[in-house]
Amino acid sequence: MVIAVSSVAMATFAHADLPGPAGTTLKAAAERSGRYFGFAMGADRLNDSGFQTIARREFDMLTAVNEMKPDATEPSQGRFDFSRGDALYNWAVQNGMRVRGHTLAWHAQQPSFWRNLSGSALRSAMISHINGVLAHYKGKIFQWDVVNEAFEENGSRRSSNLQATGNDWIEAAFRAARTADPAAQLCYNDYNIENWTYGKTQGVYRMIQDFKSRGVPIDCVGLQTHFTGGSSLPGNFQQTLSSFAALGVDVVLTEVDVTNASSSQYQGLTQACMNVPRCLGITTWGVRDSDSWRSNESPLLFDSGSNKKAAYTSVLNALNAASTTVPGTTTPTSGTPPTSVPPSSRPPTSTPPTSTPPTSRPPTSAPPVTGQWSACTATFRMVNSWGGGYQGEVIVTNNGSAALSGWTVRLTLASGQTLAQVWNGVNTGTSGAISVRNASYNGTVGGNAATNFGFLVNGSTNAAPGNISCTSP
Numbered sequence: 001m002v003i004a005v006s007s008v009a010m011a012t013f014a015h016a017d018l019p020g021p022a023g024t025t026l027k028a029a030a031e032r033s034g035r036y037f038g039f040a041m042g043a044d045r046l047n048d049s050g051f052q053t054i055a056r057r058e059f060d061m062l063t064a065v066n067e068m069k070p071d072a073t074e075p076s077q078g079r080f081d082f083s084r085g086d087a088l089y090n091w092a093v094q095n096g097m098r099v100r101g102h103t104l105a106w107h108a109q110q111p112s113f114w115r116n117l118s119g120s121a122l123r124s125a126m127i128s129h130i131n132g133v134l135a136h137y138k139g140k141i142f143q144w145d146v147v148n149e150a151f152e153e154n155g156s157r158r159s160s161n162l163q164a165t166g167n168d169w170i171e172a173a174f175r176a177a178r179t180a181d182p183a184a185q186l187c188y189n190d191y192n193i194e195n196w197t198y199g200k201t202q203g204v205y206r207m208i209q210d211f212k213s214r215g216v217p218i219d220c221v222g223l224q225t226h227f228t229g230g231s232s233l234p235g236n237f238q239q240t241l242s243s244f245a246a247l248g249v250d251v252v253l254t255e256v257d258v259t260n261a262s263s264s265q266y267q268g269l270t271q272a273c274m275n276v277p278r279c280l281g282i283t284t285w286g287v288r289d290s291d292s293w294r295s296n297e298s299p300l301l302f303d304s305g306s307n308k309k310a311a312y313t314s315v316l317n318a319l320n321a322a323s324t325t326v327p328g329t330t331t332p333t334s335g336t337p338p339t340s341v342p343p344s345s346r347p348p349t350s351t352p353p354t355s356t357p358p359t360s361r362p363p364t365s366a367p368p369v370t371g372q373w374s375a376c377t378a379t380f381r382m383v384n385s386w387g388g389g390y391q392g393e394v395i396v397t398n399n400g401s402a403a404l405s406g407w408t409v410r411l412t413l414a415s416g417q418t419l420a421q422v423w424n425g426v427n428t429g430t431s432g433a434i435s436v437r438n439a440s441y442n443g444t445v446g447g448n449a450a451t452n453f454g455f456l457v458n459g460s461t462n463a464a465p466g467n468i469s470c471t472s473p
Ligand code: G3I
Pocket: 065, 066, 108, 109, 148, 191, 224, 255, 293
C-alpha cells in the first residue's frame, strides 16, 4: 500500500506506470516499484571506504557474506558470538538499510560441535541455534534464509548430517524460526533453482507446495541466481519466479552474479523480477569484481576500480521500467494492473504457527494523491501483516535538489493499534496521531534521494495508517 502526500510535478518519468522521477541509483530505481536492491558485505569491508561509498549510494539491503552463518554466530555449543554480525547489522542500520539474515541451517559452515553430534542431539542443537540467533536479532531482520542449499541437483534432498536427523528437519527449522521471531520473513534459499524444468527447481517447488498445504510457516524462496561457473540465465526464469509466487510465497534473488557481467543477462534477470509482483528485490553477491567469490569471472556491476559497468545501466533501466509493483506497495496509475495477489502466508503472532488459513493481503491503495508541493514525500509500505498487527516502512523522499537537514513524518494509526517499535527514526506518541522524526544518523537526505524508517504495530486490525505527511525544517 502506498500513501504519498505530495509528488513532483515536473518529474521525468521512466515508465508510464510508475510515479515519480526515474531513479538514478539502484536502490532509488528499485524503490519506485516497492522493491529493494541489496548487496553482500563481509566484515572485512568495514574498513574499506571505497566499497562503502558505493554501498551507501546504491543499496538499501545488506546480507552478511559469512558473519551470520552458524559457525560464526555459535562457535561452540551455547556460546554465541554476534560481534561481527552486529558490526555489519549496525553499519547497515546507520546507513538506512535493512538486513537479510543468512543463514540459520546449512550443511556447510557449521560449527565444529555440530559435526560431532547426530540424531536428536544435532536436531536440538539446530533448534537451539535458531532460538539463540533469533532471540538476539528479534524484530530486526527483514528476512532470514532459514535453510540454505538442502537439495541435490536431481531434486532429492541433499545428504547431510542435518538431513540424517530426519526428513522433517527443514520444517522443524522453519517452525522454530517463526516462533522465535514472528516479524521476520522466512525463506528457503538455494542455487540452480532458476530453470523451471530443472530437477532441483522442481524438488524445491514440491517442498514449498507441501509446506503451504500443511501450514508449515514459509514466506519466501531465495533464488541465489549465480549465473557464474558455467550457469547462465535460462529463458524460463520468469516462469520459475511466477510459479513459486503462485504458491503464495514471495521470491527474492539473493546472490546474483553473472559471468563477465553480461548486460543482456543482467537485464533479463532484473526484468523477470520486475514482471513478477511478488519478486521483492535483488541482491548482488558483492559490489565490485574484486569483492566477488568468483572475481576471475568479473561478475558484478562495478569493476575493481569502482566504476559502473555496462550491466549497471541495464539493471538500472530495467528497475525503472518495472511493469509491476510489489503487492501492498505502489499501485500503477495506468497500464496493466499487477496480476492477482496471492494471500499472505503470515500466521498470527500471538499463537504458535498452525495450519490456520492464511490472512488476506491488505488491498492496494488508490494512486498517490498529488497535493501542494512539499519538501519531502512520505510513502507507506506494508511489509508484513498478520492477525495481531503489521510491520510497516515509510520511505522519506527529498522532493528537491538541495539536501534536507532533518525530516518529520506524521501519521495516524487506526483505532486500537499501538506502536510497538520504531527503527531508523524517533517517535512521539504510540497511538492515534503520532510523529516520527529522523534518527541522529539519517536526517541528512541528499537532493532527490531517499531514506526510510520501519516500525511494528500491534492491534486487532492491520489497517494501514492514514493522514501521512512529511515536513522538513
Ligand atoms: O577467514 C579465513 C582466513 O582467516 C583464512 O586465511 C582463509 C584461508 O582459506 O579462509 C578465510 O575464510 C574463508 C571465508 O570465506 C572468508 O573469506 C573460507 O576459507 C571460505 O570458505 C569462505 O568462503 C565463503 C563461502 O560462502 C563458504 O561456503 C565465501 O566467502 C562466501 O562468499 C560464500 O557464500 C556462499 C553463500 O553463503 C551461499 N551460496 C553460495 C555463496 C558463494 O559460495
